[in-house]
Amino acid sequence: MSINDSITDVAGIRVGHWTNRRAATGCTVVLCPPGTVGGVDVRGAAPGTRETDLLRPENAVSEVHAILLSGGSAFGLAAASGVMEELAERGIGLSFGGHTIPIVPAAILFDLGVGRAAHPDADAGRRAVRRARGGVIDVGSVGAGTGATIAKSAGREHALKGGIGTASERLDSGVVVAALVALNAVGGVRDPQTGEQIAAPRGKRREFQDLDELVRAMPAVPPTPGEHTTLAVVATNARLTKTQTNRMATVAHDGLGSAIWPVHTRADGDVVFGLATGEVEVTAAELTGIEAYATRAVERAIVNAVRSAESLADTPSVAEWRSGRGSKSQRR
Numbered sequence: 001m002s003i004n005d006s007i008t009d010v011a012g013i014r015v016g017h018w019t020n021r022r023a024a025t026g027c028t029v030v031l032c033p034p035g036t037v038g039g040v041d042v043r044g045a046a047p048g049t050r051e052t053d054l055l056r057p058e059n060a061v062s063e064v065h066a067i068l069l070s071g072g073s074a075f076g077l078a079a080a081s082g083v084m085e086e087l088a089e090r091g092i093g094l095s096f097g098g099h100t101i102p103i104v105p106a107a108i109l110f111d112l113g114v115g116r117a118a119h120p121d122a123d124a125g126r127r128a129v130r131r132a133r134g135g136v137i138d139v140g141s142v143g144a145g146t147g148a149t150i151a152k153s154a155g156r157e158h159a160l161k162g163g164i165g166t167a168s169e170r171l172d173s174g175v176v177v178a179a180l181v182a183l184n185a186v187g188g189v190r191d192p193q194t195g196e197q198i199a200a201p202r203g204k205r206r207e208f209q210d211l212d213e214l215v216r217a218m219p220a221v222p223p224t225p226g227e228h229t230t231l232a233v234v235a236t237n238a239r240l241t242k243t244q245t246n247r248m249a250t251v252a253h254d255g256l257g258s259a260i261w262p263v264h265t266r267a268d269g270d271v272v273f274g275l276a277t278g279e280v281e282v283t284a285a286e287l288t289g290i291e292a293y294a295t296r297a298v299e300r301a302i303v304n305a306v307r308s309a310e311s312l313a314d315t316p317s318v319a320e321w322r323s324g325r326g327s328k329s330q331r332r
Contacts, residue, residue: 005300007178008134009168010235012036012277015180016132017143017164018079018125023118024313025111027070027079028143028164029128030180030233030275037276038064038105039246043253044229044270048074051105052271057243061103065092066129067273068106069144069182069231072119080106082125107271109184109229111147113156114313139164140308141317144231148184149315150306152228153214153262154201161317165305169293175280177236177290179252179297183305185260186228186267187211192258192299199306199318206322215262229269230256232301234294240276244287249274251291255298272298 003009012033019026032038040055050068054061068083070076084102087093093102112119128143140163141148148162162185168178183189188200188211200208234252249272256263256270264270274294282290309317 004136005168006137006166007168007180007233007235008137010176010178010237010277011279013235014132014134015137016128017138018120018128019142019146020118021146021312023116024114024147025071025118025120026143026146027068027076027120027124027128028182029083029125029132030067031129031132032065032275033277035278036064037062037240037242037245037278039242039249039274040105040271041246041249041253042271043264044268045266047269047271048077048108049106049271050077050080051103054103055105057246062242063103064105065102066104067233068104068125070106070108070120071111071144071147073108073110073112075119076108077106078122079120079125080104082122083129085122086126086129105273107231109144109148109182109231114147114149114315137166139166139304141310141312144182145305147313148182150183150185151188151199151201152186153211154209158201158209159315160199160202160321161309161311161315163305163309165301165308167297167300167304169297171289171293173282173286175236175238175282175290177293177297179301180233181298181301181305182231183302184228185230185263186265187260187262189259189302189306190261191303198303202321206324211261228267230260232272232298233275234272234298235275236290237277237279238282238290239278239280245274245276248291248294252294252298255295259299259302
């Protein structure tokens, strides 16, 4: 664990949220220091993304300037335009043909059925950039996690609140590996370090339903594709190639797999972005540790999201539901 146990423990990384609690939606931007190399791995079967093809190892541009995570389903991708505009006005981006062009890959999650009909737009993206900071960042029901929900294998009426989570790990070499997660999964969540089930569909007497039984029964009405999705950004201060950064994103999906079940379903659009700021030189042998702790950071960020979430829009957080706090509509 590093100083703030946050993705901002990677020097130069800043995070900003735009949150609309009334509409239960929002967006989150991760701003990168100059020279940051980007990568991505898309595993969910129902993704919504922008500029992810650019991050493939064989394609020309390596540097990224920000990553946007947004609610609002495909409408939320509009917030990336606001991030680009704000960064371009600050002179941040690639210089090409007399123009400054920020590279801002983005991915979205579905929260349209949670609050009233609204979605992040370009102005929301601009505001998220203006609010970006390092150090301790807000987690839980904020930004892209505002309308996020989890544990929906028994239907939305048994769901719990998801949200934003973060965590960081420091290796003996001085390398920092950290993650930011917007948790909006159809599956439940287990803490991989303790084995404890910390989120599953709500049952009677404030006890979780049996996830194994629910999945084995194959419900007659399966989750609707596109209505879920967990998004993650994994960052390190190591100097990695574009291929290595993409590989880190690939391996970090194991963090989703060990903490969320079921995961990567046809109803999820799971995406992991990778960022390497290039501050610390590493050997080929050290890459294994970076990838392993990228997975650990994602696991811990997921647990942080569950434990930091607040009840919103008639969906209770785990903490409030198990304790009996919250409105009657949240005590189902």
